Amino acid sequence: MMEWETVIGLEIHAQLATKSKIFSAAATAYGAEPNTQACAIDLGMPGVLPVLNQEAVRMAAMLGLAIGANIACRSVFARKNYFYPDLPKGYQISQYELPVVEKGELSIDLEDGSSKVIGVTRAHLEEDAGKSLHEDFHGQSGIDLNRAGTPLLEIVSEPDLRSAKEAVAYMKKLHQMVVYLGICDGNMQEGSFRCDANVSVRPKGQAQFGTRAEIKNLNSFRFVERAIEFEIERQIDRIESGEKIVQETRLYDPDKGETRPMRSKEEANDYRYFPDPDLLPLVIDEAFIETVRASLPELPEAKKQRFIAQYGLSSYDAGVLTAARALSDYYEAVVAALGGEPKLCANWVMGDFSAFLNRDGKDLAESPVSSAQLASLLQRIQDRTISGKIAKDVFEAMWVGEGDTDAIIEKRGLRQITDTSAIEKVIDEVMAANPDQLAQYRAGKDKLFAFFVGQVMKASKGKANPQQVNDRLAEKLKG
Amino acid sequence: MSLGVVEVAKIAHLARLAIRAEDAPAYARNLSAILELVEQMNAVDTSGVAPMAHPLDMAQRLRPDEVAESNQRERFQAIAPRVEAGLYLVPKVIE
Numbered sequence: 415m416m417e418w419e420t421v422i423g424l425e426i427h428a429q430l431a432t433k434s435k436i437f438s439a440a441a442t443a444y445g446a447e448p449n450t451q452a453c454a455i456d457l458g459m460p461g462v463l464p465v466l467n468q469e470a471v472r473m474a475a476m477l478g479l480a481i482g483a484n485i486a487c488r489s490v491f492a493r494k495n496y497f498y499p500d501l502p503k504g505y506q507i508s509q510y511e512l513p514v515v516e517k518g519e520l521s522i523d524l525e526d527g528s529s530k531v532i533g534v535t536r537a538h539l540e541e542d543a544g545k546s547l548h549e550d551f552h553g554q555s556g557i558d559l560n561r562a563g564t565p566l567l568e569i570v571s572e573p574d575l576r577s578a579k580e581a582v583a584y585m586k587k588l589h590q591m592v593v594y595l596g597i598c599d600g601n602m603q604e605g606s607f608r609c610d611a612n613v614s615v616r617p618k619g620q621a622q623f624g625t626r627a628e629i630k631n632l633n634s635f636r637f638v639e640r641a642i643e644f645e646i647e648r649q650i651d652r653i654e655s656g657e658k659i660v661q662e663t664r665l666y667d668p669d670k671g672e673t674r675p676m677r678s679k680e681e682a683n684d685y686r687y688f689p690d691p692d693l694l695p696l697v698i699d700e701a702f703i704e705t706v707r708a709s710l711p712e713l714p715e716a717k718k719q720r721f722i723a724q725y726g727l728s729s730y731d732a733g734v735l736t737a738a739r740a741l742s743d744y745y746e747a748v749v750a751a752l753g754g755e756p757k758l759c760a761n762w763v764m765g766d767f768s769a770f771l772n773r774d775g776k777d778l779a780e781s782p783v784s785s786a787q788l789a790s791l792l793q794r795i796q797d798r799t800i801s802g803k804i805a806k807d808v809f810e811a812m813w814v815g816e817g818d819t820d821a822i823i824e825k826r827g828l829r830q831i832t833d834t835s836a837i838e839k840v841i842d843e844v845m846a847a848n849p850d851q852l853a854q855y856r857a858g859k860d861k862l863f864a865f866f867v868g869q870v871m872k873a874s875k876g877k878a879n880p881q882q883v884n885d886r887l888a889e890k891l892k893g
Numbered sequence: 894m895s896l897g898v899v900e901v902a903k904i905a906h907l908a909r910l911a912i913r914a915e916d917a918p919a920y921a922r923n924l925s926a927i928l929e930l931v932e933q934m935n936a937v938d939t940s941g942v943a944p945m946a947h948p949l950d951m952a953q954r955l956r957p958d959e960v961a962e963s964n965q966r967e968r969f970q971a972i973a974p975r976v977e978a979g980l981y982l983v984p985k986v987i988e
Contacts (some may be wrong), residue, residue: 432958438959448979453962457969469958490946491953497909499983512946546986556980605912684907689946697952 417618420646421573428567429606432467436541448516452559458503470565471596474514475706483518491693494685499557500544510687522583531570532584544654562728583675592865594739608633613645625659627826641666645673668788726757740778744785751789790819800830831878844869895925
């Protein structure tokens, strides 16, 4: 039985979060009426000239600096020629021989806890195409060119990935990076972040790469993993049954869970690139790069290390909290509003808060509980107005809009009982009501302590301060 | 390097140009002559010369990221052969 090694390289298209298009002043907003954001330049009308968007260049440079890449002081736009109705000019403006970003790297975390450095060959600026709609037009296709000319950064990895899992880890890391940098909204459903995967297999130990297939337009992490796994199996099966792998473009069908060849015409990939005469070389000077460098936000890994050092969090907690920039910002706002207790804040942000967001399928931006509101709730745990258990009920009430912490505590009468004499009174009642258990406890059955705690908490409707209940009960049960 | 009628047919297809079969040999001769001219330049030692991407010795001007175009769909679609629901209609293309 031959042992096979998988070789994967990813080309990721990140839609840059500019207001206007890469070469025109038309809007890039998602979801507009068809063709209302396609101007003469986007439509490829005769006589128009593309002018490059400065913000797209700045964003490309940001990514380059964040992955330790070289920012080219001189890069060139080229025409990639092919015919398709959603590409009005008959060519896509892209970069070919001289891209704006070259030779970076990204470190990914593997399942066994180790990390691996993945090379980034290049990242180049290009324009997106429009959209074709194939249904319901009496045998014709409908074309919406709103997306035509939207700026994309195509980020190409080295063939350093060795499994579907590694490919997904890399894609997630890059996704986290572009969202942190604020250069891409990362919305995969809207196509803002999508991936083409080059997959091949070779006998383990062989230096030469096998023939690869390119799987196009994967727009979810799950699809990337499944498509690659299917493709690896398919290629190994073919080779082991004596067939050859054909270099081709394939599409993943999520319903059937398989990849299928997309184009059969071999000339489809003959793009005849040449420098675009409408665009002069892009020159980036040192001053511009330094300005961009100074504007870089704190990156995920650095933020994670700071969370460990500054808040005394575990590596795991710091990793969860810094996975998304929005969550880390929320967490820090809660800590700041509460004025301390970073571990308590972490437990709540990662626990109930994240669980409720997940349950309701909400983005953090849509959270009904603000960082200040959560901090006010934690404040009431801290000053022992309520127990941590009651706080969960208050949180749920706040989530559905019943008001602020104090209002809910008052309205529902949840204030914790910290009056020792009141607690002792409940304990006396519980002891009187359970003479058998009391006798057994005093005869040495220590396990019954939990029974008494439970009864006291129940009798106080969960409002008795747990620590005081423990202290007083231990004392009283001794007799 | 010289081109034959097969290459001419392929280039014509890539460029979506309709050419008559009887004209293909003439195109092949003319295109080959252009390639031969380029071939002559290979004799020049260019090892110290940076590749030229553009004849103008200038850099690309950059534009601020501002939306300045308004919706002119009706004007653009007035010259389109067929439109429906705001979409341009074209012969069906399916991969």
